Amino acid sequence: MLPNPETKYRPFSLGVDMSDRTWPSKTVAKAPRWLSTDLRDGNQALADPMDVEKKMIFFNMLLKVGLKEIEVGFPSASQTEFDFVRKLIEENLISDDVTIQVLTQSREDLIKRSFESLKGAKQAIVHLYNATSPLFRRVVFGLDRADVLALAVRGATLLRDEAAKQPDTDWSFEYSPETFTATEPEFALEVCEAVIKVLKPTPQKPLILNLPATVEVAGPHTYADQIEWFCRNVSCRDSVVISLHPHNDRGTGTAAAELGLLAGGDRIEGCLFGNGERTGNVDLVTLGLNLYTQGIAPELDFSNMREIVRTVEHCNNIPVHPRHPYAGELVFTAFSGSHQDAIRKGFAAHEQRNDGIWDMPYLPIDPADLGESYEAVIRVNSQSGKGGIAWILEQTHGLKLPRRLQIDFSRKVQEITDATARELASAEIWAAFQDAYHLNGGRYGLIAYEQAAAVHSGTQRTFVGRIVKEGVEASVIGHGNGLISSAIEALNDHYGLELEVMDYGQHALTKGSLSQAVAYIECKTPDDSRVFGIGIDDDIATASVKAVLSAANGL
Numbered sequence: 001m002l003p004n005p006e007t008k009y010r011p012f013s014l015g016v017d018m019s020d021r022t023w024p025s026k027t028v029a030k031a032p033r034w035l036s037t038d039l040r041d042g043n044q045a046l047a048d049p050m051d052v053e054k055k056m057i058f059f060n061m062l063l064k065v066g067l068k069e070i071e072v073g074f075p076s077a078s079q080t081e082f083d084f085v086r087k088l089i090e091e092n093l094i095s096d097d098v099t100i101q102v103l104t105q106s107r108e109d110l111i112k113r114s115f116e117s118l119k120g121a122k123q124a125i126v127h128l129y130n131a132t133s134p135l136f137r138r139v140v141f142g143l144d145r146a147d148v149l150a151l152a153v154r155g156a157t158l159l160r161d162e163a164a165k166q167p168d169t170d171w172s173f174e175y176s177p178e179t180f181t182a183t184e185p186e187f188a189l190e191v192c193e194a195v196i197k198v199l200k201p202t203p204q205k206p207l208i209l210n211l212p213a214t215v216e217v218a219g220p221h222t223y224a225d226q227i228e229w230f231c232r233n234v235s236c237r238d239s240v241v242i243s244l245h246p247h248n249d250r251g252t253g254t255a256a257a258e259l260g261l262l263a264g265g266d267r268i269e270g271c272l273f274g275n276g277e278r279t280g281n282v283d284l285v286t287l288g289l290n291l292y293t294q295g296i297a298p299e300l301d302f303s304n305m306r307e308i309v310r311t312v313e314h315c316n317n318i319p320v321h322p323r324h325p326y327a328g329e330l331v332f333t334a335f336s337g338s339h340q341d342a343i344r345k346g347f348a349a350h351e352q353r354n355d356g357i358w359d360m361p362y363l364p365i366d367p368a369d370l371g372e373s374y375e376a377v378i379r380v381n382s383q384s385g386k387g388g389i390a391w392i393l394e395q396t397h398g399l400k401l402p403r404r405l406q407i408d409f410s411r412k413v414q415e416i417t418d419a420t421a422r423e424l425a426s427a428e429i430w431a432a433f434q435d436a437y438h439l440n441g442g443r444y445g446l447i448a449y450e451q452a453a454a455v456h457s458g459t460q461r462t463f464v465g466r467i468v469k470e471g472v473e474a475s476v477i478g479h480g481n482g483l484i485s486s487a488i489e490a491l492n493d494h495y496g497l498e499l500e501v502m503d504y505g506q507h508a509l510t511k512g513s514l515s516q517a518v519a520y521i522e523c524k525t526p527d528d529s530r531v532f533g534i535g536i537d538d539d540i541a542t543a544s545v546k547a548v549l550s551a552a553n554g555l
C-alpha cells in the first residue's frame, strides 16, 4: 500500500449542496417495494450461472418468501436466460400478483429479443440501462453527454414501440442510469428526464427510475443526499417510482439502502444474503429483518430461514457466511460465559413477564421467528461459564441445576474444554455430567431399599438398603428424620463415610422422559469440601436414594 494514497485515489465529492438535507430526521414506517434481482444481478456474478432448473427452484423460493417483483434474467444474454423466461410464461407459472422483470442494454437487437422472450406475459417490467458517469462515457462508450443521452432516448423509444406491438401485456418500464452515484447529479437527472419525456409516465402508470450505486464509491450518507436531491428535482415525482440499487463495495450497502429510503426511495433492488457483482448487491434478508426488529412488517416471510439458506446455497453454489446477519449458523450462538448468563436470565425474565415483548440480552431477534430452535443459542467451549452449561442441560435434559452444582460442574467442563481446546457438543456435556456424578454407576450401587417408620419414634424413619460396593454386597441400616438423612446415616455407619447433608432439591424433569424426577444433594465431607450427588428415577424417593449414592461415589 502507498504511504501517500492521495497520489492515487481521489476523495468522492457529490458536486451539489445538500446542507438543507431532510432525510436525517425522517423515519421509515413501512416496507418498501422489493425487487429480487437474484436471478439477474446475482446470477450474472456467479462462476457457474444457474441453469433453468436452478432458476426455477430459486424462483419458487422467492415466491414463497413473498417477492412480488422478480428480475428473472437478461433474456438477450443467452439461450438459457431466454428459455427460462419462456418457461415461466408458457407454463403459466406467474401468478397475477407477481410481475417479472427483465434487463436489457440500450441496443435494438437486445431490446427486441427481450420483448420476444416476454410474448404472452400478462404483465412485465422491461428494464433498460446505460451507464452515464464521466468514466464510462469516456472509457467504455467513447461518447459525450449528448450521445449518452441519445442512447438512453433511443432505448426508451424502442421500449415504447416494442411494447405497443404486444398490447395484451400490461407493460411497465424501468430505466437505470447505470453508475448513477458516480454521475454528475444534474446529468443523471437530465437523462432521466429525457427518458420520462419518451415514456410519459403517469401516477397510474409510473416509470421506475432506478438509481444504482453500481459501484459503491462513497458513504451511505452521500447516497442518501443523492437520492434526496434527485427526488426534489425530478419533474414528475408522483409519476415515478424511485428504486434503490445499492452494491456493497464499501461494506455499507445496507446502510445506503436504509438511508436512501429515508431520503425518498420507494423500492429496493437486491439479492438474498447479498449475492451479486463483486461484494454483492444489498441484502434483502438483512433489510427486511432490520425492519421487522423495529416492529415494521417487511412483507417478506423468512420464517423458514434454514430452508432459504439451503436453497440459495444450492442455487448459487456459494455458502452463506456463518456470521451473516439473521441467517448465519452462528448468529444466534453465544460461546462466552457472560453472554450465556445474560441470555439465560433474559429467557427466564421473558417467561416471567409473559407480555410477548422481545427484550433479550444479546439477541436482537427471536430465533423462533425465523424457524430456529433455541438449541444453538448457547454452545460451550473454554470461554463458557456455568450459566451456559446449565442452560444446555436444562434445554436438552430438563435439569435445573442448583447454583452451587452449576459451579461444581462448570469447573469439570472447563477442565475438559481446556484440555481439548474445542467446543463440546451437548451430547458430550451430558456424557461429562453422567460421568462426573456417576449416573451410570460407581463404586457404590443400589440393589434395593425400603424405608419404614422407626420403631422407637413416630417421626423418625429407618432406611434399610442392600448396597454393592466394588462387587461386595452388604445390608445397611440407618435412622433419620427423613429418607435422605436415614440413607446417609446407613452409608456413614456401614462404610465410615462421614457425609453431612447441606442441601437437597428435586423436581420433575421437563425434557426427555417426562415421568422421571431428579434429586440433587450437596454434602459436606470431613475435610470440609463439598460433594454433589444426582439421582434420576421414575420414583422421586428412589431418585433421592440414588442421589445419596451418587454423592458417595463422588468421594
Ligand SMILES: CC(=O)SCCNC(=O)CCNC(=O)[C@H](O)C(C)(C)COP(=O)(O)OP(=O)(O)OC[C@H]1O[C@@H](n2cnc3c(N)ncnc32)[C@H](O)[C@@H]1OP(=O)(O)O
Pocket (backbone or CB within 6 Å): 041, 044, 074, 076, 077, 078, 104, 105, 106, 107, 110, 129, 130, 131, 140, 141, 178, 214, 277
Ligand atoms: C451493472 C450491471 O449489472 S449491467 C448488466 C450486466 N450484465 C451482463 O452484462 C450480463 C449479460 N451480458 C451479456 O450477455 C453480453 O454482455 C451482452 C449480450 C449484453 C452483449 O454482448 P456483446 O455484444 O458480446 O458485447 P460485450 O459483452 O462485449 O459488451 C460490451 C459492449 O456493450 C456496450 N454497452 C454496454 N452497456 C451498454 C448499454 N447499456 N447500452 C448499449 N450498449 C452498451 C459497450 O459499449 C460495448 O460495446 P462495444 O463492443 O461497441 O465497445
Ligand SMILES: CC(C)C(=O)C(=O)O
Pocket (backbone or CB within 6 Å): 041, 103, 129, 176, 178, 179, 210, 212, 213, 214, 215, 245, 247
Ligand atoms: C443494471 C444496473 C441496474 C445494475 O445492476 C447496476 O447498476 O448495478
Ligand SMILES: [Mg+2]
Pocket (backbone or CB within 6 Å): 041, 212, 214, 245, 247, 277, 281
Ligand atoms: Mg447491479
